[in-house]
Amino acid sequence: MSHQTKYLLEESQLPKAWYNIQADLPKPLPPPLHPGTMQPLGPADLAPLFPMSLIQQEVSQEREIEIPEPVRDVLRLWRPSPLFRAHRLEKALGTPAKIFYKYEGVSPAGSHKPNTAIPQAFFNMTEGVKKLTTETGAGQWGTSLAFAGSLFGIDVTVFQVRVSYDQKPYRRAVMETYGARCIASPSMETNYGRSVLAARPDHPGSLGIAISEAVEIAATNDDTKYALGSVLNHVLMHQTITGIEAMQQMQMADCWPDVIVGCTGGGSNFAGIAFPFIGQGLRGGAKPRIVAVEPAACPSLTRGKYAYDFGDTAHMAPLTKMHTLGSTFTPPGFHAGGLRYHGMAPLVSHLKELGLLEATAYHQTECFAAGVAFARAEGIVPAPEANHAVKGAIEEALRCKREGRSEVILFNLCGHGHFDMAAYQAYFSGQLRDDHYDEAELAMALAGLPSVPEPA
Amino acid sequence: MSHQTKYLLEESQLPKAWYNIQADLPKPLPPPLHPGTMQPLGPADLAPLFPMSLIQQEVSQEREIEIPEPVRDVLRLWRPSPLFRAHRLEKALGTPAKIFYKYEGVSPAGSHKPNTAIPQAFFNMTEGVKKLTTETGAGQWGTSLAFAGSLFGIDVTVFQVRVSYDQKPYRRAVMETYGARCIASPSMETNYGRSVLAARPDHPGSLGIAISEAVEIAATNDDTKYALGSVLNHVLMHQTITGIEAMQQMQMADCWPDVIVGCTGGGSNFAGIAFPFIGQGLRGGAKPRIVAVEPAACPSLTRGKYAYDFGDTAHMAPLTKMHTLGSTFTPPGFHAGGLRYHGMAPLVSHLKELGLLEATAYHQTECFAAGVAFARAEGIVPAPEANHAVKGAIEEALRCKREGRSEVILFNLCGHGHFDMAAYQAYFSGQLRDDHYDEAELAMALAGLPSVPEPA
Numbered sequence: 001m002s003h004q005t006k007y008l009l010e011e012s013q014l015p016k017a018w019y020n021i022q023a024d025l026p027k028p029l030p031p032p033l034h035p036g037t038m039q040p041l042g043p044a045d046l047a048p049l050f051p052m053s054l055i056q057q058e059v060s061q062e063r064e065i066e067i068p069e070p071v072r073d074v075l076r077l078w079r080p081s082p083l084f085r086a087h088r089l090e091k092a093l094g095t096p097a098k099i100f101y102k103y104e105g106v107s108p109a110g111s112h113k114p115n116t117a118i119p120q121a122f123f124n125m126t127e128g129v130k131k132l133t134t135e136t137g138a139g140q141w142g143t144s145l146a147f148a149g150s151l152f153g154i155d156v157t158v159f160q161v162r163v164s165y166d167q168k169p170y171r172r173a174v175m176e177t178y179g180a181r182c183i184a185s186p187s188m189e190t191n192y193g194r195s196v197l198a199a200r201p202d203h204p205g206s207l208g209i210a211i212s213e214a215v216e217i218a219a220t221n222d223d224t225k226y227a228l229g230s231v232l233n234h235v236l237m238h239q240t241i242t243g244i245e246a247m248q249q250m251q252m253a254d255c256w257p258d259v260i261v262g263c264t265g266g267g268s269n270f271a272g273i274a275f276p277f278i279g280q281g282l283r284g285g286a287k288p289r290i291v292a293v294e295p296a297a298c299p300s301l302t303r304g305k306y307a308y309d310f311g312d313t314a315h316m317a318p319l320t321k322m323h324t325l326g327s328t329f330t331p332p333g334f335h336a337g338g339l340r341y342h343g344m345a346p347l348v349s350h351l352k353e354l355g356l357l358e359a360t361a362y363h364q365t366e367c368f369a370a371g372v373a374f375a376r377a378e379g380i381v382p383a384p385e386a387n388h389a390v391k392g393a394i395e396e397a398l399r400c401k402r403e404g405r406s407e408v409i410l411f412n413l414c415g416h417g418h419f420d421m422a423a424y425q426a427y428f429s430g431q432l433r434d435d436h437y438d439e440a441e442l443a444m445a446l447a448g449l450p451s452v453p454e455p456a
Numbered sequence: 457m458s459h460q461t462k463y464l465l466e467e468s469q470l471p472k473a474w475y476n477i478q479a480d481l482p483k484p485l486p487p488p489l490h491p492g493t494m495q496p497l498g499p500a501d502l503a504p505l506f507p508m509s510l511i512q513q514e515v516s517q518e519r520e521i522e523i524p525e526p527v528r529d530v531l532r533l534w535r536p537s538p539l540f541r542a543h544r545l546e547k548a549l550g551t552p553a554k555i556f557y558k559y560e561g562v563s564p565a566g567s568h569k570p571n572t573a574i575p576q577a578f579f580n581m582t583e584g585v586k587k588l589t590t591e592t593g594a595g596q597w598g599t600s601l602a603f604a605g606s607l608f609g610i611d612v613t614v615f616q617v618r619v620s621y622d623q624k625p626y627r628r629a630v631m632e633t634y635g636a637r638c639i640a641s642p643s644m645e646t647n648y649g650r651s652v653l654a655a656r657p658d659h660p661g662s663l664g665i666a667i668s669e670a671v672e673i674a675a676t677n678d679d680t681k682y683a684l685g686s687v688l689n690h691v692l693m694h695q696t697i698t699g700i701e702a703m704q705q706m707q708m709a710d711c712w713p714d715v716i717v718g719c720t721g722g723g724s725n726f727a728g729i730a731f732p733f734i735g736q737g738l739r740g741g742a743k744p745r746i747v748a749v750e751p752a753a754c755p756s757l758t759r760g761k762y763a764y765d766f767g768d769t770a771h772m773a774p775l776t777k778m779h780t781l782g783s784t785f786t787p788p789g790f791h792a793g794g795l796r797y798h799g800m801a802p803l804v805s806h807l808k809e810l811g812l813l814e815a816t817a818y819h820q821t822e823c824f825a826a827g828v829a830f831a832r833a834e835g836i837v838p839a840p841e842a843n844h845a846v847k848g849a850i851e852e853a854l855r856c857k858r859e860g861r862s863e864v865i866l867f868n869l870c871g872h873g874h875f876d877m878a879a880y881q882a883y884f885s886g887q888l889r890d891d892h893y894d895e896a897e898l899a900m901a902l903a904g905l906p907s908v909p910e911p912a
Contacts, residue, residue, distance in 0.1 A: 005532040008464055076461040077540075077835050084533075088607070106562065108835030110874060150832045151544070170877035176884045177831050177877075375633050376606045379533050379564030418566060418874040421626035421633075428632045 003087060007249040009080035014072055019240040021275045021347060022233065023063035024282040029233070029350050030321040033308060038452045041318055048219045049226040051127040054120065057234035063279075065237065071119045074151055078107045078114075079241065083249035088377040090397070097400035098255060099393060101413045102246045102273055105380065109174075111415030112269045113144035113229055116238035120227045121148035131155045131224040133217045135185065135210030138164055138337035139171025140383075140415065141229030146180030159185035159213045162205035164337065171419060185210040192216050192314060207341065208313025208327070215316055230266025231311065231320075231345045239272025242412060247276055250410065257410035259289040259396050263388035264301060264359070265338045267292075267345030273412035275347075278356055288410075290357040292348065293392035295367075297435040298331035300324060300344045301352055301359035303442070308452045309343055319452060322349040325437075326445025332435030334364045335423035336384040342445075360392065363434035367391045368427040371417070383415040384423050459543060463705040465536035470528055475696040477731045477803060478689065479519035480738040485689070485806050486777040489764060494908045497774055504675045505682040507583040510576065513690035519735075521693065523575070530574045530607055534563045535697065539705035544833040546853070553856035554711060555849060557869045558702045558729060561836065565630075567871030568725045569600035569685055572694035576683045577604035587611045587680040589673045591641065591666030594620055594793035595627025596839075596871065597685030602636030615641035615669045618661035620793065627875060641666040648672050648770060663797065664769025664783070671772055686722025687767065687776075687801045695728025698868060703732055706866065713866035715745040715852050719844035720757060720815070721794045723748075723801030729868035731803075734812055744866075746813040748804065749848035751823075753891040754787035756780060756800040757808055757815035759898070764908045765799060775908065778805040781893075782901025788891030790820045791879035792840040798901075816848065819890035823847045824883040827873070839871035840879050 022029060031040040043055045050058075057065060067075075086099040104112035124132060132154050136142030142158035149156035158180055165172060165184040172182045183189060185205045186196040190213040196203050203209075211228075218226035228235060250256055260277055262270030274290050281287035294301055304323040311317035313327050324343040325331075331340040344352075351357050364384070371387035373394070374380070382390055393411040400407050417424065426432040478485060487496040499511045506514075513521060523531075542555040560568035580588060588610050592598030598614035605612035614636055621628060621640040628638045639645060641661045642652040646669040652659050659665075674682035684691060706712055716733055718726030730746050737743035750757055760779040767773035769783055780799040781787075787796040800808075807813050820840070827843035829850070830836070838846055849867040856863050873880065882888040 003529075004467060005529075006467060008466070010464070011460060011462060073459075073461075108831075108837070147835055151835075169881055173877040173881040173884065174837060174874075177828055177837055177880055179832055372633055375564075376635055379603055379607075381564070381630060381633055418626075418630075421629040424633050425625055425629040428629065 005085060005087065007083040007252045009245060009248055011076050013248060014076060014080055015067065015241050015244040017064035017066050018237045019244060019276045019279060020060055020063055020065055020237050021279050022061050024279045026282065026354065029346055033319040033452060035310065035315055035318055049215065051124050051129060051225060053123040053127065054234050057237060058232060068122060071122050074118045080245045081106050083246055085253065086378055089374060092373065092377045093394065093397050093401065095397040095401040096404065096406040097397040098406060098408045099397055100253065100408065100410045102242055103380065103413045104242065104269065105413065105416035108147055109140060109144040110418065111140045111383065112239060112242065112272060113141050114147060115241055115272065116229065116235045116268065117144035117148035119238050121145065121152045121154055124225050125152040125154055129154065129223065129225045131157065132227050133157045133214040133224060134227045135159045135207060135214045137161050137207050137340065139168060140338055142182065143171060143174045145227055146175040146178035149180060150178045156180040158182045159187065159210040161185055161207060161210050185213050187213060190216045206313060211312040212314035212316050230268040233347055236268050236271035236275065236345055236347055239268045240275050242272035243274060243276035246273060246410065255408045256286060257288045258407040259291060259409050261291045261293060261389050261392040261396060261409065261411035263339060263385050263414065264292040264294045264344065264348065265385060266341050267348035269412050269414035271345060271348060274357065278351065291392055292357055292359040293388040294359060294361050295334060295336055295339045295388060296361040296363045297334050297437055298340055299361040300342065302361045305446050305449065306349060306353055307449050309449055311343065319450065320346045322346045323352065325442060326448055328448055329442060329445035332437055334435045335420065336364065336388065338385040339388065362388060362391050365432055365434055368424065368432060370394050380413065381417040382413055383417045384420050386414050389413065461541060461543065463539040463708045465701060465704055467532050469704060470532060470536055471523065471697050471700040473520035473522050474693045475700060475732045475735060476516055476519055476521055476693050477735050478517050480735045482738065482810060485802055489775040489908060491766065491771055491774055505671065507580050507585060507681060509579040509583065510690050513693060514688060524578060527575045527578050536701045537562050539702055541709065542834055545830060548829065548833045549850065549853050549857065551853040551857040552860065552862040553853040554862060554864045555853055556709065556866045558698055559836065559869045560698060560725065561869065561872035564603055565596065565600040566874065567596045567839065568695060568698065568728060569597050570603060571697055571728065572685065572691045572724065573600035573604035575694050577601065577608045577610055580681050581608040581610055585610065585679065585681045587613065588683050589613045589670040589680060590683045591615045591663060591670045593617050593663050593796065595624060596794055598638065599627060599630045601683055602631040602634035605636060606634045612636040613673065614638045615643065615666040617641060617663060617666050641669050643669060646672045662769060667768040668770035668772050686724040689803055692724050692727035692731065692801055692803055695724045696731050698728035699730060699732035702729060702866065711864045712742060713744045714863040715747060715865050717747045717749060717845050717848040717852060717865065717867035719795060719841050719870065720748040720750045720800065720804065721841065722797050723804035725868050725870035727801060727804060730813065734807065747848055748813055748815040749844040750815060750817050751790060751792055751795045751844060752817040752819045753790050753893055754796055755817040756798065758817045761902050761905065762805060762809055763905050765905055767799065775906065776802045778802045779808065781898060782905055784904055785898060785901035788893055790891045791876065792820065792844065794841040795844065818844060818847050821888055821890055824880065824888060826850050836869065837873040838869055839873045840876050842870050845869065
């Protein structure tokens with residue numbers, strides 16, 4: 001007896017619109033604030049950095065926003081992505097639960113990031129932008145924007161955190177393959193970078209510094225804009241294509257999730273799988289449990305404060321209300337680089353405050369153990385970030401086993417780990433340890449949160 | 457106007473049988489010879505190394521051999537694999553040709569190798585084999601057999617050429633993730649390995665030595681068999697699932713290939729895409745041109761001699777009639793490690809002698825240039841091996857442009873390059889050079905081919 005493993009959609013079933021959860025929120029999202037005036041931002045304040053079409057998406061209250069045909073035409077290179085039933089993992093766990101996973105590692109960059117890189121490059125192109133700058137840590141996002149730029153004729157410059165630039169030259173080679181320029185940050189190419197290097201010539205860099213460098217270039221050059229790979233409303237919205245496809249695929253499987261699991265760093269892959277389901281619940285439909293899994297060493301949702309904070313360490317970026325560990329908090333150097341951010345997407349934070357999702361945190365070694373169990377059963381080696389979602393899903397499946405319940409679990413496997421085998425190597429050699437942040441540093445970072453007037 | 461990018465098959469369309477080209481050969485394949493007696497081998501001679509079901513497949517003259525349901529059930533994890541129309545590459549080349557590519561990088565190992573690793577592990581399991589040994593160079597094949605072993609409860613030991621073991625630890629980490637043991641070869645675990653190390657303690661290893669070590673373990677342990685990732689008839693047959701799927705997908709696209717291109721090292725991915733089409737031609741159907749692309753630094757089909765030769769350097773393996781550069785020939789260290797073999801699959805060689813396929817050779821820098829052009833147009837970064845097929849397909853497309861012909865080109869993109877970015881890095885930094893073998897060494901290796909009695 002054979003049973004279905006993959007649920008595939010036709011290209012004609014590729015979603016025609018993104019889902020904007022702002023249309024269904026019971027309470028509107030607190031607005032972002034200007035870093036200088038601490039007053040709510042207007043679209044004009046963002047115009048030096050982003051094209052107007054993306055600024056409009058950022059604040060739109062429309063439920064559906066059309067995906068332009070040229071964007072869909074690129075997404076078709078790998079989308080619709082497959083939904084898998086994890087028969088072998090279920091058997092290995094001995095659980096009565098049904099486990100499904102949406103696999104985003106089929107994209108050319110190996111992760112979910114191109115889902116937003118493609119539309120961001122497209123909308124910039126339509127408004128005549130010739131150059132884009134961005135930052136990247138481990139390189140997933142920089143790779144994705146490089147790919148998008150190559151397709152829409154936009155020059156892409158990526159400021160990569162120096163320590164990653166030196167340690168992970170292969171990601172840089174992928175960016176160069178797509179024709180992008182990759183610069184170690186801090187660099188001599190910006191005022192801010194030069195000031196950092198003047199104070200400390202061997203500075204290893206940080207995401208905060210790299211953001212500031214990318215923003216500076218965009219803000220001071222008319223033909224250049226800036227792109228961000230997570231956190232912002234429009235970025236999360238671009239990722240909802242994942243959840244919209246998953247809804248169609250769950251119908252094909254004649255199942256509906258009781259619980260949905262995703263890993264959270266900035267929040268975009270999690271939002272992608274979860275928001276369409278949350279929105280359906282807000283409109284009176286089924287309400288699956290929604291579980292965000294974050295690294296215990298950088299636990300913004302479970303240990304952070306819901307407050308206005310800066311998005312970058314140099315305080316050049318707008319303030320948003322979010323779960324934050326404080327913009328001066330330095331996450332330990334664990335391997336899931338994509339989850340090492342002091343804050344959380346404002347939309348994800350808002351939903352948490354509204355009681356519409358749960359959050360939980362795990363340390364990296366238990367997440368790698370989960371990833372290895374998954375690889376041995378299902379074949380795919382997950383990225384370290386995705387291992388957090390795998391761990392969360394396995395914990396739910398084991399709960400179902402204890403409780404004798406055959407619930408349906410859906411999780412987002414947001415990327416493969418082929419670029420991250422050094423981390424697995426450390427795991428197998430016993431050299432991987434669980435990082436713990438400094439409680440005193442966290443307390444200090446939280447005490448240092450900016451005091452802002454509550455907007456009217 | 458949108459146009460179809462991917463041609464996807466349902467799981468129910470996964471082929472139910474492999475295609476065995478031996479059934480359609482106008483002249484039978486010369487038999488393998490025993491390395492001791494130089495007489496044709498019988499099935500019993502192979503029994504210490506392979507399970508009887510695979511030995512039967514090796515010599516079978518049946519046109520179709522059923523794929524067992526448990527094998528199909530695993531293949532469904534990533535198969536049927538997609539066929540793509542390369543619209544963007546066509547546009548970038550300005551060619552009237554229609555370019556299609558079958559993409560095998562969607563497998564968990566990132567290449568076509570699991571197509572045969574899974575059935576090999578399965579047939580061993582059904583005959584009670586508990587342990588498998590094999591060799592690997594860069595690691596694609598070792599990874600694939602490790603994955604297959606994890607699914608069928610077989611312990612896998614991989615002898616990896618020491619220079620690769622040291623230089624490419626990430627592939628080893630993938631093997632360990634799947635639960636396999638990976639040993640640097642030459643090792644102290646075999647008589648042959650110990651003898652090599654006694655003569656030269658710092659020996660960097662070679663595929664030939666690693667084969668001998670793996671074979672020695674299998675030949676001297678009752679519960680252990682040996683597995684090979686290319687060259688043998690049954691291995692090539694397992695890969696025909698690729699071409700059989702491609703035939704269904706070309707029909708979906710309402711096109712039929714005028715020319716089919718694949719890269720050749722041992723010959724298995726090439727055979728996979730080409731044999732079903734060649735067979736159709738042999739049975740009176742359409743006869744597309746078939747082009748094998750090999751590295752100019754290891755040109756067995758274009759510069760080798762069609763003769764009986766040993767499969768390994770230690771001369772423990774059977775002799776087969778094939779295009780060979782001589783078993784003492786040492787290919788230069790170019791990056792397409794999967795194509796660095798002194799011989800060619802006997803079936804591919806036989807078809808070449810029968811005039812049923814063409815062969816051409818390219819140097820690696822021109823292949824990397826082709827791979828970069830492909831990545832910028834189509835998104836996928838090809839493996840260095842696959843770049844040879846990309847180069848061959850682009851050359852055909854440019855010929856079509858010159859001749860004003862809108863031919864249909866189909867090629868096999870046998871794997872992604874995410875594990876091979878060091879090679880791209882060398883390419884971008886200008887450090888990649890074209891390797892040239894030593895003409896005197898080739899002449900000597902060819903002069904040293906064994907003299908064998910022509911079989912009756």
